[in-house]
Structures are given as C-alpha cells and as structure tokens.
Amino acid sequence: MVACSMKKLINEPDAVVDEMLDGMVAAHDGLRRLDGQEVVVRHDAPVEGKVGIVSGGGSGHEPTHGGFVGDGMLDGAAAGEIFTSPTADQLEEMVQACDSGEGVLAVVKNYEGDVMNFDTAGEMAEMDGVEVEQVVVDDDVAVEDSLYTSGRRGVCGTILVHKAAGAKAAEGAELSEVVRVAEKVIDNVGTMGTALTSCVTPEKGEPTFDLGEDEIELGIGIHGEPGVERVDHMPADEITDELTENVLDDLDLDDGAEVMTIVNGMGGTPLSELYIVNRRLQQLMDDYDLTVWDQWVGDYMTSLDMMGCSITICAVDEEIKELLAAPADTPGLTVTE
C-alpha cells in the first residue's frame, strides 16, 4: 500500500526552500531575492507609481507563489518552509520592498497562520507609513472549516486573484480599486480537488496520509489535509463530474453564464491526464449551458508530488475578462496581447 515514492531530487531537507529559490531566481531574470530572505520580488521592485501586489504562504505549491511574480501579476512572494506560514518579519520586509508609496495589497490564502502573520506584518508596515490592504481567498468549496482554517481554504482560485489584481495595479489604479477587483474575483470563484496519492514532505520523508491503491480522496486540501470523503477510485470522467458538480452547486450560476475554468495538477500528475479531465469538464460546461470564455490546464497550485487535480470555475464579466486577458509575463503564466 505504499502509493508513492519517498525519493526526491533534494539535498538536505532543511535546505529545500532556500535552494529552490536560488534556482528559481537564477532561471528568471525578472526575479530577485531580498537579501537574506526567503522572499522573491520583481527585479525592479518597488515599481514607481504602482500599487504593490504581494502574496505568500508555505512552500510546496510551486509555481505558487514565486512563479507568479512579474509584469502584470505579483510584485513579491514570500516562501515559508514547506507547508508552513512565512513569518511576520519576512512578510513585512516584502511589503516594504514592494511599496512605492501607492500602498500594497496582500493576497492571502485562508489558512490561520498565513492570515495571522500577514495581519501582523500589515500592522508593522502601517506603523512605518505603508498603506496595506488584505484580501483572503477561500475558494475551496469542499469543506467549511478544516484542519488549518476557520472557514473555507484558499486554493487554486488564488491565481486568478493574483492575475486580476495585478492587471488592475498595472493599469495604475489606486489601492481601493485593486482591492475591489480582487474581492470581485473571490466572490465569483470556486474550486474542488482530489488526491490519488498522498504528498511526501521532505522533512517527514513518508506519505502525509495513507490512501489505499484502490482509493482516492475527494475534496482534498493542498497540504494533504482531509477532504470530504474517501471513495473507490473512479474513471476520470466520474471524478470530473463529482468535482464540477460540487463547484457549480456552490457558485449557483445562471443559465448561459460566462465562466473560465482551470484544471490544475497537484504536482505529480502528467499533463495528458489533466487534458483528459479538461475534455470532460468542457462537455459538462456545455451540458450545464455555461459559456466558457477561457480555459487553463496545467500545474498552478500544487502539493509537492501529490497525484491528483483540482477544478476551478470562475464566473466572469467584462471587467474580469479584461483583467484576466491583460498581458502578464511571469515564470508560471504568460499572457500575450
């Protein structure tokens, strides 16, 4: 019943985040690390005349968040240890480094440690005269409260908040307007995921949870925390039906509504399988009389080496479409004009 390998391409487990960030900034000219910090910022941060957009959280979800730093998305991303919140000091340094005087929006996934540390960091930065606003993403429709949250968890929908807020800030909008569009995306997005295997953290070196060779977990969290139910493994189409129906129940969209969809890989899933899920998802969108404006397929919000996927659906209006379609140039997402 060992359903995953313990082997990893790492050196010392406690060096994973530091070495990963070095390899990331080496590969991408647009990124740099803050001195002595596990924080990645745009090479030109702070960008004069622009609201700063920052995010962060535990590592292990790559390309989230560092991979979304760049033109049109984030100005900075803080990387905590694997599945561990960044510290308030680290977050405050990031906020300071990304403020050009126009204020900073922190996009926070709803986990207790993240929200608390971002709160503290915001208060610290405000004492230094930085205007800081925070939005909390809670798009996971699977569970109301969870192991690490009051309320719902923040998962892959977060990337759409980065994109929309980043585009609005790039237009030169003021902080309150950037907050408004971030909240608008949060109000219109839902996600649910499934795990075929457990992730294996570098520190522990063994599966975070046990899942039999014939079982999958529906509604899984991105840290391997429990979902809604453990069921027999099913064909991809049935899994897609299950996830999609849960997300649609939550969103409660009108017939003919326009949406964008994401099939997100959990880190260990081949792209071919994500496309198979996307095929069924698009059939369902048609069956439910929804109009798909855009669809993404790939690894956006992962859970180390976990096999599985999540499905995100976001209702879009003209404003959200314009923001999501605006140019972006980051390691994890490129949108061309």
Next chain:
Amino acid sequence: MVACSMKKLINEPDAVVDEMLDGMVAAHDGLRRLDGQEVVVRHDAPVEGKVGIVSGGGSGHEPTHGGFVGDGMLDGAAAGEIFTSPTADQLEEMVQACDSGEGVLAVVKNYEGDVMNFDTAGEMAEMDGVEVEQVVVDDDVAVEDSLYTSGRRGVCGTILVHKAAGAKAAEGAELSEVVRVAEKVIDNVGTMGTALTSCVTPEKGEPTFDLGEDEIELGIGIHGEPGVERVDHMPADEITDELTENVLDDLDLDDGAEVMTIVNGMGGTPLSELYIVNRRLQQLMDDYDLTVWDQWVGDYMTSLDMMGCSITICAVDEEIKELLAAPADTPGLTVTE
C-alpha cells in the same frame, strides 16, 4: 518496493490519446485536430508562404509534441499511442496538411519506428509533389545504441530543434535553410536523464521497470528503457554533477563558450526539485567557465508519471540565440519579444 502509484486520471486505457487530444485542442484556440486523426495542427495550417515544421512520436511525453504547435514552432504534431510510433499514414496526412507549397521539415526523435514511419510518410508525400526533408535528433549522450535505437536516442534537445527550425521558417526562409539550422542545433546539443521511479503505462498499469526505494537509474530513456547504470540514490547536487559532466564530456566545449541549459522534469517531479537541480547546474556552468545565455526549467519532454529529470546543454552562437529568442506562442512554450 512499490515505488509508484498505479492510479491514473484516465477512463479506458485505449482512449487515453484520443481523449487527451480532445482536451488539448479544447484548451487551446490555436490548435485543431485533423479529422479522424490523432494529429494536432495549427488552426490556420497550412500557413501560406511558410515551410511547414512537423514532429511526432509516441504519446506519454506531453507537452511534447502537440504542446509545441503554434506560432514560431511546429505546424503539426502526430501522437502515436503511448510510447508507440505514429503510423506512416497518419504522418503523411499531417505532412500534407502542413504543406503550403514551400515544403515540410519533419523533426524526428531517433527511434527506429519513428524514423521508419516518417521515412515512409515522406516518400508517400513526395509522390504527391510535396518536398519533404527529415532531421533526426539524437541528443541523449547516455548510450550509443539502445533498446529502440541504432545510435543515440532523441530526447529533450528536440524542443530546441522545434524552436530554432520554427523560428527560421517563420522568417520565411526556404526549406534548405530551415534544415541547416535544425542540423546546427542537433550538432550542438546534448542531454542526459535520471529516473527516481519507473513510469506506469495506462495499458500495463504497473511499473515498466523495478527500481528499489534506495536506487536511481542514470542515463534513463524516456520510455523507461535502461540507462547507463543503476546506483544508490544520491543528493540532488551529486546527481546534477553526474548528468552535467556526462553531457559536457560529449559536447567538448571551449572555455568561455556560450550555452543554454534546460532542466526538464520527467512528469512526476515537483517544480521545486527542478529548481534545486538548476541551482547546482548553474554553479557548475560557472565552475566550467561557461557563459549561460538562457536557462529553462520545467516539463518539456516527459515520461508519463516518472519521477526524475534530464539536463540539456546546447552551445549557442549568434544565429542560434536569435532563433531561440524569437517570439513563440504555443501551449508548452511562450517567448515574448
């Protein structure tokens, strides 16, 4: 010693390729399937006045090759069954669909079935008046002959051939010039890979080869075929040293030579681990007095759900740099101006 999960996000094993292609063309407006064929082409193929660039091979290497169809790279990609060559008929249909009268270059990875079927397809198309040239990529420095090849295998370096030939064709160059730059890349690129786990094919549903929890395979092929040696699992830096030294021995570059590098994931490896490998690779490039012009990190040439990576190094001159830096807009690679 079960080092991988047999669970997959699929429906029937024999529908994997067909369903994957449907999900892929749904997600990307720039792609369409040829009627009744497991072939993906640019939506506007054949492109008037441009040499067509095509590739193909067994499936299971996504985003290769369909993910590289688009502006500035491929005009068409044929998808065989998993790890199985496309048929000559399928390849001929693709060649015909991508010829606007300027001729077609087929970029073929060196596997016996692929080379033979592309040869036959080329002959068939030439009888219909299409000018067809073929280049064979054999960048894998690990083994001279292998399970499926006479001579070396074609692996991740193929993507650079797609890119350079695609850029040259987009400039409006004639077929002989496109062939010349493709051959130039092939002459200057080397790759070597490692597997931490075996891939699991949908049909077989169990590991293609057995690898102990404390072992890795160096010089692995992208179908799980044997490499150079099986060794004890090592830290990422040592693995990177081993792969890099083998590639550099083969390329035999002058001090100060300019190169581009790829750290390629095998499908089941988290991005964080690829960055850790890239960190060490860049240190080595510096140690060996090589100048790194560009570096890519991600999944380009995968082997289903295999954990592991490959390292590609390509010597670049002004011409190759210009071609690799030219704009491209495909699902698997976007290069902006």
